[in-house]
Amino acid sequence: MGPPPDGLSAYLQNxxxxxxxxxxxxxxxxxxxxxxxxIGCNACSLACKQENNxxxxxxxxxxxxxxxxxxxxxxxxxxxxxxxxxWVRSQVIALTFEECxxxxxxxxxxxLPACVITCLGITREFGDYEALKQKYPDAVPMGDGxxxxxxxxxxxxVPSFAGNPPxxxxxxxxxxxxxxxx
Amino acid sequence: MPRTHxxxxxxxxxxxxxxxxxxxxxxxxxxxxxEAKAAQVAQDEWVATCCNMCGGTTGIFARVYNGxxxxxxxxxxxxxxxxxxxxxxxxxxSTGARMCPKGNAGIMSQYDPDRVKRPxxxxxxxxxxxxxxxSYEQAVSEIAGKLAAIKAESGPEKVVWFTEDNTCxxxxxxxxxxxxxxxxxxxxxxxxxxxxxxxxxxLGNGRPLAxxxxxxxxxxxxxxxxxxxxxxxxxxxVLDGLANGxxxxxxxxxxxxxxxxxxxxxxxxxxxxxxTDGALALALANVIISERLYDADFVANWAxxxxxxxxxxATKTPGWAARITGIAAxxxxxxxxxxxxTKPAVVDAWSGPGQHMNGAEGSRAIAALAGLIGQVDKPxxxxxxxxxxxxxxxxxxxxxxxxRVDRQNSTQYPxxxxxxxxxxxxxxxxxxxxxxxxxxxxxxxxxxxxxxxxAKNLQALRNLELIVAVDTHMxxxxxxxxxxxPGTTYLERYELLPQWVTFPVVALRQPVVPxxxxxxxxxxxxxxxxxxxxxxxxxxxxxxxxxxDDALLAGLNISLAQLxxxxxxxxIGVETQYDKYKATGFATPSKKFEFYSQQMLDKGLNxxxxxxxxxxxxxxxxxxxxxxxxxxxxTHSRTMNNRWLMEFHGxxxxxxxxxxxxxxxxxxxxxVTVENQYARARARAKVTRRIRPDVVGLLHGFGHxxxxxxxxxxxxxxxxxxxxxxxxxxxxxxxxxxxxxxxK
Numbered sequence: 001m002g003p004p005p006d007g008l009s010a011y012l013q014n015x016x017x018x019x020x021x022x023x024x025x026x027x028x029x030x031x032x033x034x035x036x037x038x039i040g041c042n043a044c045s046l047a048c049k050q051e052n053n054x055x056x057x058x059x060x061x062x063x064x065x066x067x068x069x070x071x072x073x074x075x076x077x078x079x080x081x082x083x084x085x086x087w088v089r090s091q092v093i094a095l096t097f098e099e100c101x102x103x104x105x106x107x108x109x110x111x112l113p114a115c116v117i118t119c120l121g122i123t124r125e126f127g128d129y130e131a132l133k134q135k136y137p138d139a140v141p142m143g144d145g146x147x148x149x150x151x152x153x154x155x156x157x158v159p160s161f162a163g164n165p166p167x168x169x170x171x172x173x174x175x176x177x178x179x180x181x182x
Numbered sequence: 183m184p185r186t187h188x189x190x191x192x193x194x195x196x197x198x199x200x201x202x203x204x205x206x207x208x209x210x211x212x213x214x215x216x217e218a219k220a221a222q223v224a225q226d227e228w229v230a231t232c233c234n235m236c237g238g239t240t241g242i243f244a245r246v247y248n249g250x251x252x253x254x255x256x257x258x259x260x261x262x263x264x265x266x267x268x269x270x271x272x273x274x275x276s277t278g279a280r281m282c283p284k285g286n287a288g289i290m291s292q293y294d295p296d297r298v299k300r301p302x303x304x305x306x307x308x309x310x311x312x313x314x315x316x317s318y319e320q321a322v323s324e325i326a327g328k329l330a331a332i333k334a335e336s337g338p339e340k341v342v343w344f345t346e347d348n349t350c351x352x353x354x355x356x357x358x359x360x361x362x363x364x365x366x367x368x369x370x371x372x373x374x375x376x377x378x379x380x381x382x383x384x385l386g387n388g389r390p391l392a393x394x395x396x397x398x399x400x401x402x403x404x405x406x407x408x409x410x411x412x413x414x415x416x417x418x419x420v421l422d423g424l425a426n427g428x429x430x431x432x433x434x435x436x437x438x439x440x441x442x443x444x445x446x447x448x449x450x451x452x453x454x455x456x457x458t459d460g461a462l463a464l465a466l467a468n469v470i471i472s473e474r475l476y477d478a479d480f481v482a483n484w485a486x487x488x489x490x491x492x493x494x495x496a497t498k499t500p501g502w503a504a505r506i507t508g509i510a511a512x513x514x515x516x517x518x519x520x521x522x523x524t525k526p527a528v529v530d531a532w533s534g535p536g537q538h539m540n541g542a543e544g545s546r547a548i549a550a551l552a553g554l555i556g557q558v559d560k561p562x563x564x565x566x567x568x569x570x571x572x573x574x575x576x577x578x579x580x581x582x583x584x585x586r587v588d589r590q591n592s593t594q595y596p597x598x599x600x601x602x603x604x605x606x607x608x609x610x611x612x613x614x615x616x617x618x619x620x621x622x623x624x625x626x627x628x629x630x631x632x633x634x635x636x637a638k639n640l641q642a643l644r645n646l647e648l649i650v651a652v653d654t655h656m657x658x659x660x661x662x663x664x665x666x667x668p669g670t671t672y673l674e675r676y677e678l679l680p681q682w683v684t685f686p687v688v689a690l691r692q693p694v695v696p697x698x699x700x701x702x703x704x705x706x707x708x709x710x711x712x713x714x715x716x717x718x719x720x721x722x723x724x725x726x727x728x729x730x731d732d733a734l735l736a737g738l739n740i741s742l743a744q745l746x747x748x749x750x751x752x753x754i755g756v757e758t759q760y761d762k763y764k765a766t767g768f769a770t771p772s773k774k775f776e777f778y779s780q781q782m783l784d785k786g787l788n789x790x791x792x793x794x795x796x797x798x799x800x801x802x803x804x805x806x807x808x809x810x811x812x813x814x815x816x817t818h819s820r821t822m823n824n825r826w827l828m829e830f831h832g833x834x835x836x837x838x839x840x841x842x843x844x845x846x847x848x849x850x851x852x853x854v855t856v857e858n859q860y861a862r863a864r865a866r867a868k869v870t871r872r873i874r875p876d877v878v879g880l881l882h883g884f885g886h887x888x889x890x891x892x893x894x895x896x897x898x899x900x901x902x903x904x905x906x907x908x909x910x911x912x913x914x915x916x917x918x919x920x921x922x923x924x925x926k
Contacts, residue, residue, distance in 0.1 A: 036446070037421050039408045039439050041814035042830055046286035049826055050253055058226075058245065058253050071829060085839060085871045086453050088437050088445070117256060118281045120417040120814075121408075 029102040029149065030129035031113065032136055033094055036154035037121040038077075040092030044115035044124070045075040048096075051103060051114035059105055074099045075115060094123075095142065096150045230257055230751035232679050232691040234672030235284035235291065236817035237348050237369070238262070238412040239679045241750060242285060244694040251673055251695055254288045256281045256414070259750020263414040266391055266683040267565075268757040270419075280414045283815050287826040292671050292698070296823055296890030297654050299699040302666040308644060309662045318702065321665050326714035328648050329361070332620050338362030339584035340617070342607055345369070345625035349677065350705040352574035353721060353729065354625065357708050359579040360717045364586045365619070367602030372632050372915050375599040376536025379912040380545025381564075383597070383779050384553060386769030390564040391684050392528040395419040397562035399520065399527035400430045400449075402440065403459045403548050404534015409439035410812035413682060424449075429524065431517055433459060434534060435809055436837065436879060437872035450517065453874045456807045456918060457796030458507040459535035460544030462514065463551055464793055465503030468495040469518035470554055476522065477556025480775070484763065485553055487778020487789070494790045506793075508874070522555050526562025529555075537918040538796040542597070542911040546791035553775040560760055568762075570755050571680030571688055572733035577719065587619050590913060596785040598913035604633045605908035605915050611642035621648035625704060626669060630658035631819040631883065634917050635860060635906025636899060652704055655823060661888035668701040675703035678730055678745075686755030688738060690745050787911065796919055798905045800876060804858050804921035806838075809879040810900040819883035822897075823890030834881035834897040835868035838924060842876075843869040848926050858922040861902035867924075878924055 052059040052068045059067060068074055074097050081090035096115070103113035111117075116124040125132065132151055133139060139151035226247040233240045233254075241260020245253045256263050256279035261271045263279035301321040306312035332340050342365040343358050345351065351368065358366040370378070378388035394400060394407070394416075400423065407416040420440070424430060430449035432441040441451035454462060470476050471492050481488045500511035500518075521527055529552040535544045557563040585591075588607040590598040595606075608629075611619055622629075622643070630639045636658075643649060643662040651660035652667040660666045677691035697703065702710070705726045712722040721729040731742040738753060745753055767773030771781050783789040800807055812818075815831045822828060836856060838848060848854055850869040855862060856878070865880065873879060884897025904920040 037425075039417050039421075039443065039814075041283055041409070041411075041417070041439075043281060043283045043286055043814070045830065046283040046826060047281070050286050050289065058247075060252075073829075081871055083871055085841065085875070086437070086451065088442075088451070088871045090437070090442050090872065112278075117278050118286060120280050120282055120411065120414060121421055122277075122280070122418050 028129035029107060030127060030132050030151060031096070031102070031116060031149065032125045032127070032132045032139055032151045032153055034123040034125075034153045035091070035093060037123040038092050038094055039121045040077045040079050040094070041120050042077045043118045043120050044094055045073055045077060047114040047118040048075045048100075049073060051106070052101070068099075073097075093152070093155070096147045098145055098147050100147045100149065102149060226252065228255075229692065229694045230259065230690070230749075231694055232260070232262075232672070232677070232689050233281070233285045233288065234348060234677075234691065235282075235288055235821065236412060237346075238414070239348065239681060239689065239691070240281060240285060240414040241279055241689055241752060242281060242288075244673055246694060249695060251289050251292055254281070254285060257750045257752070259748075260681070260689050260752040261415070261683045261685075261687055261754070262681045262689070265395060265415050265419050266413070267393055267395065267561075268685040270395055271683075280418060282411055282414050283830070284817060284821060284824075284827065285414065287821075287824050288673070290824045290826045291654070291821070292673050294655070294823060294825070294890060296656070296892070297698065298656060298660075298666055298668040299701075300668060304664045308664075309640070311661060313666070318667075321667060322707070322710045322714050325648075325650055325665055326711055329621065329711075330715060332648070333361065336620065337584060339365060339587065340620040341365065341623070342587055342619045342621070343367065343623045343625070344604075344607075344627050344629060345623075346627050347601065348679075349626055349675075350703075350708065352576050352733070353705045353708050353726070356576045356721055357712050357717075359577050360712065360719070361715070362580050362584075364579065364583040364591075365588065365602075365607070367588060367604060367607060368600075369627065370599055370601035371604050371913060372917065374533055374536060375601065375912050376541035376545045376909060376914040377531055377533070378599060379542045379597060379914075380531070380536075380547075380549040383546055383770070383782065384549040384776050385558055385564075385566065387566045389567065389682070390558075391567050391682065392530045393419075393526075393562050393565050393684070394423045394428075394528060395426075397423050397526050397528045398428050399524040400428055401433070401517070401521055401527065401529045401551070402430070403433045403463070403531035404536070405530060405532035406434070406438035406440045406811065408443055409814050410532075411814060429520065431520075433462065435807070435874045435877045436811065438811070439814075450513070452509050452513065452517070455506070455508045455874070456809055456877060457535075457538040457540060457544075457799065459531070460540060460547040460791065461498070461503045461506040461793045462509060463544070463547035464495050464498035464791070465500050465507075465514050466518040466521065466551060467491070467547070467554055468498045469500060469515050470522045470551075471495060473519070473522075475519065476554045480553065480556030480558075484768075485775040485777060486772045487776060490790055491550065491777035494792060498793065506795075521551070525555075525557065526560060527555060527557045528563055529557065530564065534918070536914055537916060539798070539907060539909055539916050539919055540794045540796045541909045541914050541916070543788075543791050543794060547793070550777055550791055553777065558775065559762055565684040565758065565760070566762060567682070567684045568686050568756065568759050569680055570686035571737055572678045572730065573737035574729070574733040575720065575736070585616060587617060588913075589616065593785075595908070595910065595913040596787060597782075597911050603908050603913035604629075605906055606913070608633055608639055608642045608906070611645050612638065618645065620646060622646055622650075624649070624651045624653070624659050624663070626653055628653075628657040628659045628819045630662070630888075631886075631899065631901055633906065634901050634904035634915055634920075636902040637860060638906055652707060655890055656888055657819070658886065658888035667707055668699060670697045670701065670703045674698065675705070676726065676730060678733065681752075684758040688745070688753045690742075690751040692746065692751065797907065797916070798919040798921060800921040804923050805876065806922050806924060807877045808856075808858075808900065808903050808920045808922045809877055809918050810882040811879060813881055816881060816883055819886070819889075822884055822886055822893035825892055828892050828896065832896055833866060834884040834900075836865035836898065836924070837868050837870055837873045837879045839873050839875040839877075840869050840871050843867065846925065848924070852926060854924050854926050856898065856903065856922050856924055858903050858920065860905065863898050863902065865898040878922065
């Protein structure tokens with residue numbers, strides 16, 4: 001049996017058909033991650049290991065020459081919290097490191113990257129780098145060891161506290177989550 | 183911007199099977215020999231099957247290359263992993279199914295070097311860890327000989343059979359029936375029996391499923407669908423609901439992943455005192471009734487006992503509940519008004535409120551809320567699933583059956599679930615009351631870790647003459663056994679799985695690779711045991727494939743071969759049906775939604791879901807409630823030897839409130855001592871704002887000494903601190919009642 005029908009070919013077909021797609025000659029594979037929806041489960045990280053693990057993975061079968069070694073990971077979820085009980089603000093952030101190949105060996109046969117198809121929160125969208133940036137103007141790339149091909153959206157989705165009593169005075173919500181991996 | 187540039191020609195060569203002419207790929211790194219071999223990725227074999235890293239049975243594809251499973255991927259033909267409503271499934275199918283981190287680590291359990299490879303026979307003292315490898319034939323014949331002797335000497339009921347409830351249950355039930363023992367216990371008693379009871383006694387269905395995706399309001403008691411996900415589609419349907427404007431109120435002593443999202447989307451986290459959910463539910467009902475916000479039409483036409491229920495909750499004011507639950511009266515009033523005036527709404531719960539000594543009544547009070555606001559079996563509410571499945575023929579039990587060892591069918595547990603009462607079975611092994619069992623089978627179940635009060639569990643097992651454990655790995659239970667039979671993983675055996683969605687779906691779990699060590703699947707072991715005892719009747723005298731085939735033909739009128747050939751090895755029946763009760767009534771004795779239960783009164787119980795305090799809570803000596811939970815990365819006590827999962831979460835920290843930790847001089851990451859009258863152990867503290875100050879808690883399933891090498895010595899066993907009682911109406915193991923003190 002062949003691969004299930006959630007592959008890249010259908011995706012690219014749609015992009016070409018709607019007439020609004022990007023110029024295909026400049027396609028740069030990238031992933032947009034919506035942190036408003038991320039639940040921090042690490043399914044992406046495990047899917048990445050499974051796909052690219054050194055021992056027995058599809059990446060080895062495909063011979064990409066770039067593997068996640070034992071104890072290593074190319075994807076990782078960080079979490080942090082602040083506030084004062086019970087006014088808790090916490091956020092998770094899923095980072096993808098420089099080694100990421102965007103699952104080139106999958107793209108080549110019409111499958112989307114392993115992390116994209118497994119994500120439980122449906123936070124990940126695969127597409128052309130510039131097209132994704134246009135679609136999500138607030139999304140930012142990371143850098144500093146974190147791959148720039150992954151765009152981070154809704155990083156500062158601060159809980160509104162609309163439903164709970166107002167936070168005590170002195171409570172300062174942070175707006176920039178990037179400090180959490182420093 | 184990405185630095186590496188791969189030219190158009192290289193990519194065209196890479197693209198292999200798909201026509202992507204005209205695309206210039208930039209940013210693919212260090213591709214190496216990918217050009218030559220990429221096409222092989224699509225040439226390996228994709229076998230449709232179902233996961234079993236937890237009991238959720240999410241649809242998967244296992245990719246096999248050179249006789250080895252190299253990767254597990256989601257199966258978008260199977261709704262489990264996509265959503266639970268048929269119309270949603272039709273529209274979401276093309277976006278693909280999903281898989282949780284455990285599912286993504288399945289190959290590490292499959293190819294774990296610590297798996298049990300040969301049948302083992304104990305040498306030396308029980309539990310000392312001395313083993314001798316024996317042949318499978320010798321194991322079967324010796325075990326059968328001992329079973330026959332026990333049956334002849336003291337009756338078949340002296341054999342107690344425990345099993346996980348996802349693996350060949352019908353043939354195990356057949357064995358117990360033919361052998362003559364009534365003592366067949368399944369996992370559910372340690373899971374959600376109180377929830378089952380609550381919904382069954384009100385709306386007549388023990389497993390309603392929440393339509394989170396199409397709702398506008400979610401009130402969830404003690405369940406964490408975004409963390410402890412059982413089905414891989416839960417996060418998607420909850421988040422889609424939130425994105426569509428639904429408001430989420432999450433009731434839990436801990437700020438779970440779901441509570442975090444509730445806050446993020448403008449909902450609420452209600453940090454409740456453990457075991458008081460029923461009081462909160464009654465106070466919500468008090469406000470809804472006194473402010474006349476209930477669904478008068480539903481209550482008048484489709485419910486019984488509303489007047490009695492109104493009288494009961496008249497005194498259950500928000501002020502009364504605030505003192506019990508720790509939730510402010512004003513908050514209770516606000517939530518009650520929102521819940522009653524936002525439609526459609528979901529009121530759901532899982533193990534949190536249930537695993538207490540007042541779990542049955544608490545669950546019933548929660549279920550009553552759904553009826554009060556008329557939010558049952560409509561889009562966006564609690565749906566009564568349309569189920570269809572294989573019909574296995576199970577030989578009848580002898581009549582009369584000897585009394586059960588776990589008192590499941592006694593007056594002591596008037597509404598005990600068919601899965602039994604583990605705590606009573608364990609206590610019988612210690613007290614000899616109602617009688618002392620002589621042998622126990624443990625099929626894929628770590629009894630020592632799963633039943634509350636670890637020390638008692640070990641004491642109980644020492645009193646048995648024969649213990650047989652069938653499992654893929656050693657466990658604390660297997661360590662106590664006389665015989666350990668190597669089990670199979672979900673990638674090595676069959677199962678027919680009616681799926682937990684709101685429309686009828688049956689999926690196949692099938693052997694993707696042969697059992698790694700040539701061992702026989704669990705059902706073959708049961709069959710061989712039956713044959714060795716001379717039970718030459720159906721289903722033991724046919725192949726297991728034939729048994730499944732017969733069940734499929736009887737239940738769905740399809741054959742096993744047909745199911746195998748279906749897309750994703752998944753059979754899908756009719757669409758999700760709504761308002762079914764309007765045609766047939768609810769499946770309760772009165773055919774109505776029951777606020778008032780005559781059948782409970784008939785058995786001498788309160789017909790109304792009154793609040794009773796739970797037991798074994800904090801005291802001056804032991805000031806903290808101790809609770810436990812499940813997360814996305816681990817299941818029960820089974821995944822702690824999975825190298826990848828342990829790499830990501832290899833220890834279960836003791837969560838403690840930041841303010842209490844400061845008073846006790848405990849810093850984040852410090853080792854602390856957790857102690858009560860049952861046990862004392864060390865744990866690593868996680869100092870957090872995300873838990874009530876009077877509660878500490880552990881992720882369940884750590885602290886192994888008898889599991890594989892990776893699991894041993896990691897983290898802290900939560901079950902050792904729990905007194906180990908059973909709820910007195912439905913027999914639910916009270917896994918979340920207990921108190922400890924914590925010091926550095």
